[in-house]
Amino acid sequence: MSEKRRNAKYGAQTNLIHGGTQRSQFGETSEAIFMNSGYTYESAATAELRFKGEAEGFIYTRFGNPTTKMFEDRLALLDGAEYCYATATGMAAANTSLFSILKAGDHIVAGRAMFGSNVYIADDLLPRFGVSSTIVDGRDIDAWQQAIRPNTKVFLLETPTNPGIELVDIAAVSKLCKANGIILIVDNVFATPILQEPFKLGADIVFYSATKLIDGQGRAMAGAVLCNDEEIAAQVLTYIRQTGPSCSPFNAWIMLKGLETLDLRVRQQTLNAEKVADFLYGRKHVSKMLYPTHKSHPQYELAKQQMTGGGNMLAIEIAGGKDQAFKFCNALELVLYSNNLGDTKSLICHPATTTHQRLDEEFRQKLGITSGLLRLNVGLENVEDVIADLEQALAQL
Numbered sequence: 001m002s003e004k005r006r007n008a009k010y011g012a013q014t015n016l017i018h019g020g021t022q023r024s025q026f027g028e029t030s031e032a033i034f035m036n037s038g039y040t041y042e043s044a045a046t047a048e049l050r051f052k053g054e055a056e057g058f059i060y061t062r063f064g065n066p067t068t069k070m071f072e073d074r075l076a077l078l079d080g081a082e083y084c085y086a087t088a089t090g091m092a093a094a095n096t097s098l099f100s101i102l103k104a105g106d107h108i109v110a111g112r113a114m115f116g117s118n119v120y121i122a123d124d125l126l127p128r129f130g131v132s133s134t135i136v137d138g139r140d141i142d143a144w145q146q147a148i149r150p151n152t153k154v155f156l157l158e159t160p161t162n163p164g165i166e167l168v169d170i171a172a173v174s175k176l177c178k179a180n181g182i183i184l185i186v187d188n189v190f191a192t193p194i195l196q197e198p199f200k201l202g203a204d205i206v207f208y209s210a211t212k213l214i215d216g217q218g219r220a221m222a223g224a225v226l227c228n229d230e231e232i233a234a235q236v237l238t239y240i241r242q243t244g245p246s247c248s249p250f251n252a253w254i255m256l257k258g259l260e261t262l263d264l265r266v267r268q269q270t271l272n273a274e275k276v277a278d279f280l281y282g283r284k285h286v287s288k289m290l291y292p293t294h295k296s297h298p299q300y301e302l303a304k305q306q307m308t309g310g311g312n313m314l315a316i317e318i319a320g321g322k323d324q325a326f327k328f329c330n331a332l333e334l335v336l337y338s339n340n341l342g343d344t345k346s347l348i349c350h351p352a353t354t355t356h357q358r359l360d361e362e363f364r365q366k367l368g369i370t371s372g373l374l375r376l377n378v379g380l381e382n383v384e385d386v387i388a389d390l391e392q393a394l395a396q397l
């Protein structure tokens with residue numbers, strides 16, 4: 001860990017405002033956007049040294065840029081990670097995490113309840129390149145254990161899951177990893193580092209879709225891969241350098257500024273979501289409500305143990321299936337229909353016909369993605385307004 005990070009004397013919120021900042025000769029208050037692809041060198045010899053890794057300095061924005069670095073350093077501070085690499089999207093981060101460290105002949109075990117594209121990489125794409133995969137019910141620790149083979153290199157999990165709000169016990173899965181020399185990769189998109197710290201629970205790699213809560217305002221796409229192991233970091237950096245899933249400096253700047261308000265937004269959206277969860281639980285026409293820290297959640301104890309708050313995402317099932325679920329969504333006036341999430345605007349979507357449409361019906365049922373299931377992103381509006389909107393839409397069923 002760099003001296004600066006190890007000696008960080010400030011609290012998390014202070015680091016979110018100031019962490020990683022590098023000022024140009026103009027002393028700008030807000031961080032500068034360096035929109036350049038290349039760099040000039042004072043001499044050919046300087047360029048040679050930089051390419052050899054014997055002199056400090058940027059070479060090419062595909063794998064290094066001052067604005068992108070400020071974002072990476074700020075996020076690394078928050079997550080308690082030594083290394084952070086920004087990517088173009090969350091899926092570029094997922095892809096980079098996996099492809100940078102796996103090779104043909106390896107085996108990966110993944111929790112089955114994950115964002116559809118994560119399932120696609122684990123279950124469809126990797127096997128095409130000779131990496132076999134086993135998909136397990138992530139809630140079942142015995143299933144993770146039983147799936148281990150001599151060539152198992154990686155465990156991949158997401159918690160809470162999109163959209164079923166299932167939890168995976170990171171510490172218990174990490175224990176298995178440590179005992180078997182397996183690398184644990186955690187998608188921490190729903191919780192963010194504000195509510196869940198996977199490195200403290202034993203994760204080796206954490207990745208984000210920064211598109212979600214880190215931006216938080218639906219403006220731009222980005223992702224990030226974080227780790228503490230030098231060898232893994234070198235593999236990740238080489239992969240980014242050679243294959244180019246890199247983050248635009250402009251998008252990195254948006255994410256850097258997003259981090260400044262992340263803590264405030266996540267905490268307030270969590271408070272709002274708790275109220276929405278209380279309102280929706282047990283309501284007429286709502287056959288199921290899933291929110292991690294609601295007492296009714298089947299993994300409530302685990303949520304309390306590994307998260308400091310339930311987050312802004314919840315799932316509900318509308319009785320009567322797709323027709324009623326669609327009717328409910330269409331009756332909403334303030335809550336918008338969108339497959340995006342993490343936004344300050346409250347958003348709702350029907351995963352079975354959107355984000356998880358590609359999965360076959362049997363698999364969807366296993367994940368609890370029924371025809372009535374809706375995923376709700378609770379935003380930053382006056383929560384009374386959101387609840388009133390949900391109430392009037394339910395009354396139309």
Ligand SMILES: Cc1ncc(COP(=O)(O)O)c(C=O)c1O
Nearest residue numbers: 089090091115162187189209211
């Ligand atoms: C849990 C999770 N992981 C990864 C992603 C992918 O992120 P992106 O859309 O930035 O590629 C998403 C997107 O919805 C997600 O919800």
